[in-house]
Amino acid sequence: MSLSNILQKIPDRAISHDTCPLTIYVASSISTNVRNALGSGTQYANGVAVADIERSSLILCGKAFADSAMLKDALTALAAPILSARGGLPVPGWLLSSGGSIVLLFAPVEVIKSCSEIQDVLVSTDSGVVICSKQSSVLFPTKSRPPQLFTKPATVVVVSSDSTDALPLVSKLSPGQAAYHFLAGYEDGKFIPAYNRAPSPFDQLALANSLFLHLKKDKTPTYLINAKSSGKQIDGKDLMRLIELAQSNGMPDSTKPEDTRVAELKGKYRGFISSKFGKCLPEEFSF
Numbered sequence: 001m002s003l004s005n006i007l008q009k010i011p012d013r014a015i016s017h018d019t020c021p022l023t024i025y026v027a028s029s030i031s032t033n034v035r036n037a038l039g040s041g042t043q044y045a046n047g048v049a050v051a052d053i054e055r056s057s058l059i060l061c062g063k064a065f066a067d068s069a070m071l072k073d074a075l076t077a078l079a080a081p082i083l084s085a086r087g088g089l090p091v092p093g094w095l096l097s098s099g100g101s102i103v104l105l106f107a108p109v110e111v112i113k114s115c116s117e118i119q120d121v122l123v124s125t126d127s128g129v130v131i132c133s134k135q136s137s138v139l140f141p142t143k144s145r146p147p148q149l150f151t152k153p154a155t156v157v158v159v160s161s162d163s164t165d166a167l168p169l170v171s172k173l174s175p176g177q178a179a180y181h182f183l184a185g186y187e188d189g190k191f192i193p194a195y196n197r198a199p200s201p202f203d204q205l206a207l208a209n210s211l212f213l214h215l216k217k218d219k220t221p222t223y224l225i226n227a228k229s230s231g232k233q234i235d236g237k238d239l240m241r242l243i244e245l246a247q248s249n250g251m252p253d254s255t256k257p258e259d260t261r262v263a264e265l266k267g268k269y270r271g272f273i274s275s276k277f278g279k280c281l282p283e284e285f286s287f
Helices: 002-006 012-017 032-038 062-066 068-085 107-116 177-186 204-218 236-247 260-277
Strands: 023-027 048-052 057-061 089-091 094-098 101-106 129-131 135-138 157-159 168-172 222-226
Touching: 048 062, 048 068, 057 062, 057 068, 062 068, 068 089, 089 204, 094 135, 094 236, 101 222, 101 236, 157 177, 157 236, 168 177, 168 236, 177 204, 177 222, 222 236
Parallel strands: 023 057, 101 157, 157 222
Antiparallel strands: 048 057, 089 129, 094 101, 129 135, 168 222
16 A cells, blocks of 8 residues: 555654654545545545644545545655754755765745655655755655665755756755745746645745755855756756766856846746745845
8 A cells, every 4th residue: 555655664662752653543534524624626536634733643545545646745745844843944845865975955846746866866756855054864765765865965955946047057056046946946937846746734934944044054055957958858957967076065156147038037036936925035135
């Protein structure tokens, strides 16, 4: 079953001594009142997974056991507040192991899925990373890799898609710029805040600010990569080459001249972020 494949095997003693054990409840059916609250439509035909964060409980109904994506979203929502309370920073990204170092990668899911070269060096193909003071890990290790801790990312890469070429192919970011682009999650005309479509118990602006503080404290080199060039998606080999270039940390700051395209894209960012999060952004956040 999908659930048993996702959950890691933990000794009984570890569970009984944990301060925040997870309880899983199984419901055989959904009441009419609950169904009405969820709304009409076919999206619940295969079941429902409910994360009760206050009680650290997961409620599964119907065929939710077989929907790995639904299960992982619910487990991520449950784990995030606990990890945060214990000093971790849970973020919707990927860890990439290349050249003997770890890279924290934020990117649209579609970009990850389309690049086999990137998938080959990911610690896990599932989104979900926890950053601590000196170490990092993924929420859902792949079957080929046992759960383990990694060093804290030496480089952070934020991938956006812009077919107008207003964004340079690769550029160095300050911590405030990195948090701003992370918060926007820009994908060629669409914004996916914090690169996360799944429900989250965290305010996205607060998450971006926590990322900013981590990057600023550790002075982590951070880069922005445009996954499109001349209107076309760059292939996996070129994207991997740009990531390796970012890893070398030898790139100078690179910004596009302030032409019409750049001004227009800045306006789109500003309009979306102000409408979504208000105008009270940390002063360090910038395009």
